[in-house]
Amino acid sequence: MMKDGKMGLFSCVALIISACVGSAIFSISGMTVYMAGGSAILSWVIAALIFCAYGMLLAELAVRYPDSGGIYVFPKRAFSGAGGSFLGLVSAWGYIVSNIIAVGFSAIYVGEYLCAGFPAVRTLLDAVIPNISADKIISLISLVVSATVILSGPKRSQLIQNILSILLAATLLLYCGFAFFGGGFDAANFGGFFTSGADKGTGFISAVPLAMVAYGGCVVVSFMASEVRNPAGNVPASLFLGLGAVALIYASVIAAIAGTLPMEVMKENVSLRFIPLFASISDGTLSSYGWMARLVSICGVLALLTTITALLRVNARAVQAISAEGYFPDFLAIENNRGVLSLTIIILSAVAAVLCLFPQWTVQMISL
Numbered sequence: 359m360m361k362d363g364k365m366g367l368f369s370c371v372a373l374i375i376s377a378c379v380g381s382a383i384f385s386i387s388g389m390t391v392y393m394a395g396g397s398a399i400l401s402w403v404i405a406a407l408i409f410c411a412y413g414m415l416l417a418e419l420a421v422r423y424p425d426s427g428g429i430y431v432f433p434k435r436a437f438s439g440a441g442g443s444f445l446g447l448v449s450a451w452g453y454i455v456s457n458i459i460a461v462g463f464s465a466i467y468v469g470e471y472l473c474a475g476f477p478a479v480r481t482l483l484d485a486v487i488p489n490i491s492a493d494k495i496i497s498l499i500s501l502v503v504s505a506t507v508i509l510s511g512p513k514r515s516q517l518i519q520n521i522l523s524i525l526l527a528a529t530l531l532l533y534c535g536f537a538f539f540g541g542g543f544d545a546a547n548f549g550g551f552f553t554s555g556a557d558k559g560t561g562f563i564s565a566v567p568l569a570m571v572a573y574g575g576c577v578v579v580s581f582m583a584s585e586v587r588n589p590a591g592n593v594p595a596s597l598f599l600g601l602g603a604v605a606l607i608y609a610s611v612i613a614a615i616a617g618t619l620p621m622e623v624m625k626e627n628v629s630l631r632f633i634p635l636f637a638s639i640s641d642g643t644l645s646s647y648g649w650m651a652r653l654v655s656i657c658g659v660l661a662l663l664t665t666i667t668a669l670l671r672v673n674a675r676a677v678q679a680i681s682a683e684g685y686f687p688d689f690l691a692i693e694n695n696r697g698v699l700s701l702t703i704i705i706l707s708a709v710a711a712v713l714c715l716f717p718q719w720t721v722q723m724i725s726l
Contacts, residue, residue: 365585369516369519370586371600371603372519372520373578373579373600373668374579374596375526375600375607375664376519377669378601378604379661380572383661384471384657384658385633385634386571387615388630390568390569390612391619391621391624392556393555393556393564394562395555396554397555397562398612399609401565401568402572402609403605406601406608409573410597413576413597413601414594416432417593417597418594421593423583425584426585426675427675427677427678428582428583430683431446450680453673454676457669457676458709458713461669461713462713463721465497468659468663469493470658471654471655471659472496473493473496474636475656479496480492480493493717494714494717498714501710505704508667511697512696515671519668525660526660526661530607530657531607533650534613534614536644537615538614542618543643554621555621556625572608575665575669576597578672581672582672618642618644619634623637627641636654666710674706677699678699678702690702
């Protein structure tokens with residue numbers, strides 16, 4: 359876990375799972391199955407191997423330069439001088455902007471997943487606060503909850519994130535368990551393993567870039583090396599263990615979707631490709647387990663909350679790194695007495711909250 363404010367191996371692995379397992383597995387997974395059929399499993403394994411190579415590079419840099427804010431620190435230290443500072447600033451700025459958009463996007467979809475399984479929540483909020491949509495209210499609450507978890511201090515916030523990560527993995531595996539052993543799994547859906555998808559024989563290759571989106575969070579520990587106990591050992595070890603755990607979860611979910619949601623259904627209904635877990639219950643062979651829609655809803659909320667928390671933490675460290683160099687105001691690099699970048703977390707959350715109030719803008723920015 360954590361000792362003296364430092365993350366141990368388990369906490370590092372939990373953070374990687376938190377950062378990776380977000381909205382992508384609940385949406386992009388369906389598109390990869392549509393494109394590649396059963397061979398989409400290979401797409402996600404290949405994507406994991408690609409990110410493993412990328413992660414090994416970052417792990418080596420984290421060991422060599424064990425500072426948080428690695429997205430700025432690594433280019434600056436590796437190239438040195440004005441060129442290194444410029445490359446670091448460009449890298450950090452791009453990372454911060456994309457991450458804050460991702461935080462806003464994730465918060466927006468908390469409401470979507472929550473109300474999909476528990477429609478009474480939307481009805482209640484619409485009745486109590488009729489002038490603001492329920493989804494916006496829930497997205498703002500999710501940001502407040504995530505920021506509060508971080509502001510509670512390193513030990514408590516990491517403990518909460520560890521618990522949420524365990525619950526997330528457990529609920530997803532529970533879904534897979536019912537899919538595999540609940541009587542709805544149809545092995546015949548894997549017939550024509552490489553040719554059943556819309557992209558035929560090349561589908562498992564063309565689906566790899568989509569699958570790669572879901573592994574982006576594997577780098578977070580490398581960018582927070584100063585918060586890791588024994589970074590020389592725990593950063594690379596957590597990369598392999600975390601990425602392996604994430605790949606196992608992803609492969610299991612892909613197999614469950616492919617085995618319970620016939621390809622014909624996805625070809626006929628475009629919208630189902632983007633909600634595959636719900637679709638396997640509403641239009642697939644898990645229809646007799648209608649209550650599982652609530653399980654999937656809980657999975658989605660947990661995934662998004664853990665992702666928001668992880669991205670806010672790593673983004674705050676990137677802001678700290680470039681603020682310490684004078685590119686942002688100095689006060690953004692100041693930690694409180696518990697080692698938390700409290701003001702930076704609040705400002706980042708506020709920016710994400712603005713994005714939540716204009717979801718159409720956020721979706722357009724994500725598309726870029």
